[in-house]
Amino acid sequence: MKEEPFLDELRAAFEHLDPVPEEVLAAGRSALSWHEPNADLAELTGEKDRELVGARSTSGIRLLTFHAPGHTVEVEVSGAGQDLALIGRLAPATVAEVRLRHPNASGQSTRADETGRFALTSVPEGLVSLVFDLPDASCVVTSWIRL
Amino acid sequence: MTLNDRPALSGRVGRGRVLPGVMTGEPQKEVIPRPRADEAGHATPGDVRLPPVSDAAEAESGELVVRARLGDRAAWGFLVGRHAPLLWAIARSCGLDDADCGDVVQTTWLRLVERIDAVRDPQAVPHWLAVTARREAVSLARRRGREAPADPLCFTDVPRPRSRRPAIGNGSSGVHELVSGPEDTALAREQIGRVGDAIRTLPRRCQDLLRMLALAHSYSELAAALDIPVGSIGSARTRCLAHLRRRLAT
Numbered sequence: 436m437k438e439e440p441f442l443d444e445l446r447a448a449f450e451h452l453d454p455v456p457e458e459v460l461a462a463g464r465s466a467l468s469w470h471e472p473n474a475d476l477a478e479l480t481g482e483k484d485r486e487l488v489g490a491r492s493t494s495g496i497r498l499l500t501f502h503a504p505g506h507t508v509e510v511e512v513s514g515a516g517q518d519l520a521l522i523g524r525l526a527p528a529t530v531a532e533v534r535l536r537h538p539n540a541s542g543q544s545t546r547a548d549e550t551g552r553f554a555l556t557s558v559p560e561g562l563v564s565l566v567f568d569l570p571d572a573s574c575v576v577t578s579w580i581r582l
Numbered sequence: 583m584t585l586n587d588r589p590a591l592s593g594r595v596g597r598g599r600v601l602p603g604v605m606t607g608e609p610q611k612e613v614i615p616r617p618r619a620d621e622a623g624h625a626t627p628g629d630v631r632l633p634p635v636s637d638a639a640e641a642e643s644g645e646l647v648v649r650a651r652l653g654d655r656a657a658w659g660f661l662v663g664r665h666a667p668l669l670w671a672i673a674r675s676c677g678l679d680d681a682d683c684g685d686v687v688q689t690t691w692l693r694l695v696e697r698i699d700a701v702r703d704p705q706a707v708p709h710w711l712a713v714t715a716r717r718e719a720v721s722l723a724r725r726r727g728r729e730a731p732a733d734p735l736c737f738t739d740v741p742r743p744r745s746r747r748p749a750i751g752n753g754s755s756g757v758h759e760l761v762s763g764p765e766d767t768a769l770a771r772e773q774i775g776r777v778g779d780a781i782r783t784l785p786r787r788c789q790d791l792l793r794m795l796a797l798a799h800s801y802s803e804l805a806a807a808l809d810i811p812v813g814s815i816g817s818a819r820t821r822c823l824a825h826l827r828r829r830l831a832t
Contacts, residue, residue: 441777441823445796446667448778455670459684463662466691467650476696538688562689564696579692581685581722 462538469536471566474576477503501577508565508577517559519582525551525567525575532568537561558582643799644704651698662691665708668797669715672807675790676719678726686722690715708799712806780829788822795819 481500497512510523525531528551534544540559547553547567560582567575639660641649646664649657666687673686693714694707701707781789791808798804805812 441826442796444775444777445781445792448775448781449671449793449796450667452778452781453670453674455666455687456680456684459670459687460662460666462684462688463666463691464655464659466662466688466695467653467655467658469692470653470695470698472699476700538692562685562692564692576696578696579689581689 469538469564471574471576474566474574475503475506477501477506477508477575477577479578479580497582499580503575506567506575508567508575510565510577512582515560517557519556519558519560521555521558521565523547523553523555523565525553527551529569531570534566534568536564536566642705643708644706647694647698647701647704647707651701664799665711668794668803668807669711671790671793671797672712672715673719673722675794675808676716676723678719678723682722682726683719686715686718689718693718709802709806712798712803716807716809776830777826780826783829784822784825788825791818791822792826795822 478501479499480502481498483498484495495513499510499512501508501510505527507526508523509526510521512519512521514520521535523533525547528549529547530549531547531551531553532544533547533553533555535542535555535558537559539561543555543558545553545555562579563582564579565577569575641657641660643661643664646657646661650661669687669690670683673683678686690711694701694711781792784792794804794807798807801812801815805815808815808818810818
């Protein structure tokens with residue numbers, strides 16, 4: 436990959452034409468702070484909009500399903516802009532502390548009740564992830580999604 | 583195929599470093615308290631598995647991943663500095679604006695962090711990063727309604743319309759320029775130099791290929807960034823470099 440003498444010049448030219456903004460690099464460096472080494476990752480396994488495909492209107496509801504070993508998280512996202520509502524359910528049903536992670540907003544938390552249901556409101560759009568601290572001290576974290 | 587480290591890139595990493603705590607997007611949560619591997623490396627020189635962090639700039643990306651997994655922020659920082667330019671270029675090749683490109687790059691890092699403990703082959707991470715960034719960029723471009731067949735900036739299998747290729751010797755048209763606008767001053771042009779000028783007269787597809795060629799550390803990473811088979815890189819590369827040389831010769 437390095438045999439081409441043009442490449443150094445090319446790299447410099449592109450860096451000048453379209454540099455990676457420093458804030459993007461800084462955000463990337465800080466991303467490691469979101470590491471949850473003791474959490475089970477719940478991957479996004481299903482996503483559908485209640486609106487027609489391609490017509491994700493502001494009134495639409497997104498249904499997201501995440502799976503971790505032994506746990507399922509379902510989340511309905513409604514609303515728009517800086518005022519989204521997340522209504523969800525953790526299965527199997529259990530109480531849990533629910534934390535919302537949001538790189539561009541302060542975190543907020545709530546509690547899942549005995550049926551595993553929880554609700555978060557006034558969530559701004561952007562990248563979010565949910566962390567569930569369970570009574571047995573285990574932890575489940577959803578994959579990041581863009582709201 | 584090797585994952586080469588380039589001194590030029592490691593030199594860029596340190597520039598504009600931001601102190602912890604004042605970084606943009608610094609998570610507002612408690613950081614798990616544990617020794618940083620770089621500190622541990624200095625404190626226990628006998629530990630051969632974690633040499634001092636000064637080596638990080640030379641370390642292979644796979645090793646940086648392993649160190650970052652253990653909490654070595656400096657190693658993570660080098661990894662970010664080394665691979666962010668390609669991830670940014672991938673997002674840009676999908677026609678995204680600055681905010682969306684930044685979003686794609688950050689999502690890619692967060693996806694690596696969320697599964698960094700499960701990475702079985704750290705050497706494969708650079709390739710994985712390129713694949714992930716592309717997937718995120720295509721998805722976001724689709725959401726933004728930028729998947730019009732007439733404008734396949736994301737290297738789909740659709741052949742590029744001939745009308746978008748400028749004739750040889752034709753000057754740059756706005757469509758193919760990587761950047762344009764009032765900020766494109768004479769001074770900037772001079773700094774960019776003849777290569778930058780030549781680049782901007784190339785078809786967008788060649789611009790993207792050359793940019794990623796200059797940034798990728800391996801052919802597998804390059805193939806993932808462009809979403810084309812490794813086997814077809816050679817001819818595309820030859821064609822675009824020839825294109826560039828012709829422009830430089832005129």
